[in-house]
Amino acid sequence: MNYIGSKLSLLPFLEKEILEFTDLDTDQTFLDVFAGTGVVSQHFKKLGFRVIANDIQYYSYCLNRAYVGINSQPTFAGIVETLPRPSDLLVYDSVDVVLSYLNRLEGVEGFVYSNYCPGGTNGTEYPRQYFTDENGKRCDAIRLKVEEWYKSAKISDDEYYYLLTSLVEAIDKVANTASVYGAFLKHIKQSARKSLTLERLEIVPNHKLHHVFNCDGNLVVGKTKCDILYIDPPYNQRQYCTNYHVLETIARYDSPSLRGVTGLRDCDDQKSNFCYKGKALGALDELIRRAKTRFVFLSYNSEGLMSEDRIIATMEHYGRVELKTQDYRRFRADKDRKKRKYKANSVVEFLFCLEKFASI
Numbered sequence: 001m002n003y004i005g006s007k008l009s010l011l012p013f014l015e016k017e018i019l020e021f022t023d024l025d026t027d028q029t030f031l032d033v034f035a036g037t038g039v040v041s042q043h044f045k046k047l048g049f050r051v052i053a054n055d056i057q058y059y060s061y062c063l064n065r066a067y068v069g070i071n072s073q074p075t076f077a078g079i080v081e082t083l084p085r086p087s088d089l090l091v092y093d094s095v096d097v098v099l100s101y102l103n104r105l106e107g108v109e110g111f112v113y114s115n116y117c118p119g120g121t122n123g124t125e126y127p128r129q130y131f132t133d134e135n136g137k138r139c140d141a142i143r144l145k146v147e148e149w150y151k152s153a154k155i156s157d158d159e160y161y162y163l164l165t166s167l168v169e170a171i172d173k174v175a176n177t178a179s180v181y182g183a184f185l186k187h188i189k190q191s192a193r194k195s196l197t198l199e200r201l202e203i204v205p206n207h208k209l210h211h212v213f214n215c216d217g218n219l220v221v222g223k224t225k226c227d228i229l230y231i232d233p234p235y236n237q238r239q240y241c242t243n244y245h246v247l248e249t250i251a252r253y254d255s256p257s258l259r260g261v262t263g264l265r266d267c268d269d270q271k272s273n274f275c276y277k278g279k280a281l282g283a284l285d286e287l288i289r290r291a292k293t294r295f296v297f298l299s300y301n302s303e304g305l306m307s308e309d310r311i312i313a314t315m316e317h318y319g320r321v322e323l324k325t326q327d328y329r330r331f332r333a334d335k336d337r338k339k340r341k342y343k344a345n346s347v348v349e350f351l352f353c354l355e356k357f358a359s360i
Contacts, residue, residue, distance in 0.1 A: 001037050001169065001172050002179045003036060003037045004180065004234075004238060004240065004243060005036065005232065005234070005235065006036070006037065006039060007039055007040050007232065007299065008039045009328070009329070010299075010326065010328060010349060011039065011040070011043045013324075013326045013349070013351070014040065014043075014297075014299070014351065015043065015044075015047065017297075017324045017351050017353065018228065018230075018295075018297055018351075018353075021295070021297075021322065021353045021355070022227075022228060022294075022295050024227055024228070024295075026047045026048035026049055027048060027049075027050075028049055028050070028227035028228065029049065029050045029051075029052065029225070029226040029227045029228070030044040030049040030050070030051050030052070030226065030227070030228045030230065031051075031052045031054075031220070031221070031224055031226035031228065031229050031230065031293070032044075032051065032052070032053045032054070032230045032232070033054050033217040033220055033221055033229065033230070033231055033287070034054070034055060034217060034231065034232050034233050034234075035053040035054055035055045035060060035064050035068075035232075036055060036060055036232065036240075037060065037063050038053055038060070038063050038064040038067045038068055040230060040232065041053040041064060041067070041068045042067050042068060042204060045067075045068055045204050045206055045210065046204050048208075049228075050208045050209070050210060051068050051210045051211075052210065052211045052212075052213070052220070052224060052226060053068045053069075053210070053211075053212045053213070054212070054213040054214070054215065054217060054220045055214065056214065056215065056216060056217070056241075056270050056272075057214075057240055057241065057244065057248060057270060058214055058248055058251050058252050059168050059244060059247040059248050059250070059251035060214075060240075061212060061213070061214035062161050062164045062165050062168060062251050063165050063168065063169075064212045065161040065165070065212045066158075066161045066162050066164075066165035066201055066203075067165070067201065067202075067203070067204070068210050068212055069158070069161070069210055069211070069212045070158050070161070070162060070203050071203070071204070071205060071206045071207065071208075071210075072203060072205055073095050073200075073203055074094075074095065074156070074158050074159040074162050075094050076094045076095065076097075076098045076155060076159055077094075078149075078153070078154040078155055078156075079098065079149060079154045079155060080094040080097050080098060083097050083098065083101045084101065085097055086100040095200055096200070098163070099166065099198045099199070099200065102142045102145060102146070102163070102198055103142075103197055103198055105138070105141040105142060105145060106141060107134060107136075107137025107138045107140065107141050108137055108140050108141045108144065109137060109140065110137070110139075110140025110141070110143070110144060111140065111249070111253065111255050112131065112136045112137075112139045112140045112143070112249075112250060113133065113136035113137045113139075113140055115128065115258055115263055116128050116129075116130040116131055116136055116246060116263060117129065117130070117131050117132065117133045117135075117136035117137075118132075118133060119133040119136075120133070120136065126260065126261050126263065128184060128261070128262070128263055129176055129184050129185075129188065130175055130176055130177065130181065130184045130246055130263075131171070131174060131175060131176060131192065131196075132174070132176070132188060132192060132193060134195065134196075135171070135174050135192075135195065135196040138195070138196045139167065139171050139196060139250065142163075142167055142196075142198065143167060143250065143253050144253075146160065146163045146164065146167070147253060162201060163198075164251060165201060166198040166199060166200075166201055167198060167250070168247055168250065168251055169199070169201075170196050170197055170198050170199065171196055171247070171250060172247065173191070173194070173196075174191065174192050174193075174194055174195070174196050175192060175246070176188050176189055176192035180243040180244065181243060181244055181245055181246040181247065181262070182242060182243050182262065183262060184262070217287065218286060218287060218290060221287055221290045221291050221292075222290040222292075224292065225292040225293070226292065226293045227293060227294065227295065228293065228295045228296075228297065229287075229291045229293045229295065229296045229297070230297050230299070231284070231287060231296065231297065231298045231299070232298075232299040233272065233274035233280075233283070233284070233298075233300075234272050234274045234275045235274075235300060235301055235303065235304035235305065236275065236303070236304065236305055237275050237276075237305075238275065239267075239270075239271050239272065239275050240270075240272070241267035241270035241271060242264060242267065245262075245263075245264055245265050245267060246263070248265065248267070249265055274305070275305075276305075277305045280305045280306050281306055281310055281311075281314055284298070284306065284311065284314055284315075285314050285317075288314070288315065288318050288354070288356075289318070291356070293356070294355060294356055295353075295354065295355055295356070296315070296318075296353075296354040296356065297351060297352065297353055297354070298311065298315070298350075298351070298352040298354075299349070299350070299351055300349075300350045300352065301328065301347045301348060301349050301350055302347050302348040302350065303347050304350075308323070308350065311350075311352055312352065315352060315354045318354060318356050318357060319354050319355050319356040319357045320354070320355045321352060321353065321354050322352075322353045323350060323351070323352055323353070324350070324351040324353060325348050325349065325350055325351070326348070326349045326351075327346050327347075327348060327349070328346060328347055328348065328349035329346050
């Protein structure tokens with residue numbers, strides 16, 4: 001998923017600097033308090049850490065619940081024997097049987113079609129085209145079937161979040177947007193014309209018990225002991241709840257009231273103080289003060305709302321601080337547009353490293 005602030009290309013940098021600074025072995029607890037799509041949590045799970053991932057966005061919780069919370073491919077024992085085996089499936093595999101069944105469902109005119117597609121919103125006050133009519137209907141059919149299985153106890157929690165994650169990943173690939181959901185494109189782009197198709201997830205095999213939460217980061221940090229706290233907050237005014245509101249609604253499938261051209265849902269309770277210049281430093285200070293850990297790492301960059309000097313000054317109240325840097329290519333949500341001008345093609349990625357005083 002092309003995600004604001006994704007650390008996918010920075011994983012080697014993060015791994016190297018975090019492991020060198022902490023001198024810990026990998027049999028420790030890693031808390032990723034703003035996990036997003038979970039790429040950092042997954043990476044440290046692969047390294048052998050016990051991972052705790054949290055995010056206030058529910059679609060993010062689904063992703064982390066699958067990629068971090070599940071340690072092996074699910075069996076779908078409660079439904080697989082009732083489903084037809086695809087003729088093109090050479091080797092019997094329960095995951096493939098279930099995904100194939102869902103991919104072959106006939107589309108229905110549900111919430112996604114009725115609110116985010118041209119056919120469903122034609123003639124309304126706010127016509128929208130986040131997805132083609134076909135993909136909107138397919139999304140509705142899959143989401144309804146998964147919910148039906150779950151509510152009738154035919155699939156487990158792990159299996160439920162596995163399928164929700166596969167759907168979120170699949171629908172994002174065929175979204176008619178310039179990466180985020182703050183707007184849709186006027187014309188259906190080529191990638192959005194492809195058919196929505198659920199795919200297998202890459203699950204990291206692991207024998208350790210990991211935990212995933214969907215709540216305010218301060219609550220998790222204040223109640224959770226860990227060896228490493230990793231903080232990757234928003235860097236600017238972009239609220240994740242407004243930029244990914246469509247994925248939130250598909251994940252929840254709670255039929256919310258929508259407003260405006262883009263169909264925003266009410267998300268005031270998900271807005272982050274890190275998106276406000278006057279509140280960001282205070283939010284950082286509160287997280288560090290609450291942290292029950294020896295090591296704290298903050299990912300940020302040179303164009304963030306908080307300045308390098310003020311971040312260091314805030315962190316130095318709590319212990320020894322070092323700053324690691326690396327050049328990083330800028331995220332461009334509207335990369336296909338020519339009107340918007342950028343100061344530079346890259347920014348400097350910061351990793352602020354803190355070892356807290358023993359008495360704190």
